[in-house]
Amino acid sequence: MFTERLNRIAAAGTADGYVRILLADARMLNIKAKPHTAELEEVCLSPGITVPDTEAWENEDSIELWLAGQSGGGSVYLDVPVEAVRDLIQEHGGEHADQDDVDFPPVDYQIHPLHRDGNYPVHRGTQRIGRIVRRGNRWQVLARGENQWTGNFPGPEEAADHLLELADIAAGRVTTAEEDLRAALAVHGLTPSRDQDPAMYREPQTWLNIGPGEGGAFPEEGAEPYVSVYLRDPDYTCEIAINRPVRDSDEWVIVFGFGEPDEDGPVEVDGRRFTGRDTRALAAYIADWHRNPLAVRAKALAEHRARRMAALIAIGHLPA
Incomplete structure (x- = not known):
């Protein structure tokens, strides 16, 4: 018997409160737990639920049941193994099909x-x-x-x-941002190259590069201008991604890069921002840049230097 709600509680925890599990026989458990746990901090049982006389249930507590949002009697047990609670749920016919969805809304996975x-x-x-x-x-x-x-x-x-x-x-049910942008750029005769930083133990970073040369190949440092473009969720600003589907909350980030003779690496400045769904407008903007990259280079460099001067003036390193 699958205890979906208990599994999610044991993985996610219950923050500082309690989460209820309604049983198939209409009785109730109120559980308090830390995330990723094999033992539940508190298990509050509604009246009519009895537990086996085992070590798993030996730590009964006299805490007031109203703290768990429960009234009318019952009992409270501390540090109960998740597996013991799973066995108890199964003895009562499993989890009820109708649960409170505030804490754990329905999802398409288990x-x-x-x-x-x-x-x-x-x-x-x-x-x-x-x-x-x-x-x-x-x-x-x-x-x-x-x-x-x-x-x-x-x-x-x-x-x-x-x-x-x-x-x-x-499974091919949705397309990635990369596939969407490649299709939009192909209309303008542009083929981007894919780059990535597959860092372990954090989100891999993936993005597309478009250069002014044939095929849109990514240039070496100090070479001709190029554009890097990626997707991110504004609420997660460290994200750099191209290998997932576009969401309504997303924005496209464009970075213009160009080398300077007196600098070791490329100068990078931000371009316009587009919403995640404005893929065609983004492609048209990149195509305009591709037709005249040197003009963009000059404009972007002037804007970049102006921002640097304003920042130095703001912190008092240069006179106003």
Whole structure:
């Protein structure tokens, strides 16, 4: 019998409060837990629920039940193993189909119990789409068929959402931002090159480069102007991604790069910003740059120097 709600509680925790599990026989559990735990801090049982006389249930507490949002009697147990609570739920017919969705809204995946290897398998229906694991205070994912843990997610729900997104991409149900932008640039005769920083233990960074030469190849440092473009969620400003689907909240980031004879590396300045859904407008903007990159180079460099001068004046390093 699958205890979906208990699995999610054990993985995500309950913050500083309690989360209810309604049982199939209409009785109730109120649970308090830390994230990624094999033992639940508090398990508050509604009247009519009895527990076996085992070590798992030996730590009964007299805490006032109203703290857990429960009234009318019952009992409270501390530090109860998740597996003991799972057995109790199954004795009462499992979890009720109608649960309070405030804490854990319905999702299209199922987080399975903690595996002995320390990770949680994630399924969509009967198909396993990958695994999630907690490292420190962050979560990572291992998609099905992959061999490297990646990601930097705040909780198991966000990590599982990402696995679901990767499964949709692999199955061809959705397209990635890279595929969308490549198609839009192809209309203008441009073929970008893909670059990435597959850093371990954090979100891999992926982006596209467009150069003025044939095929849009990425130039060496100090060479002709180029454009780098990637997608990010404004709420997650350190993201640099091109290998996931576009979301309504996204924005495209454009970086103009060009080498200076007296500098070791390229100067990079930001271009215009576009919403995630404005892929065609973004492609047209890049095409305009591609037709006259030297003009863009001069304008971007002037704007870059003006911003640097204003910053130095603001901090008093230059006179106003």
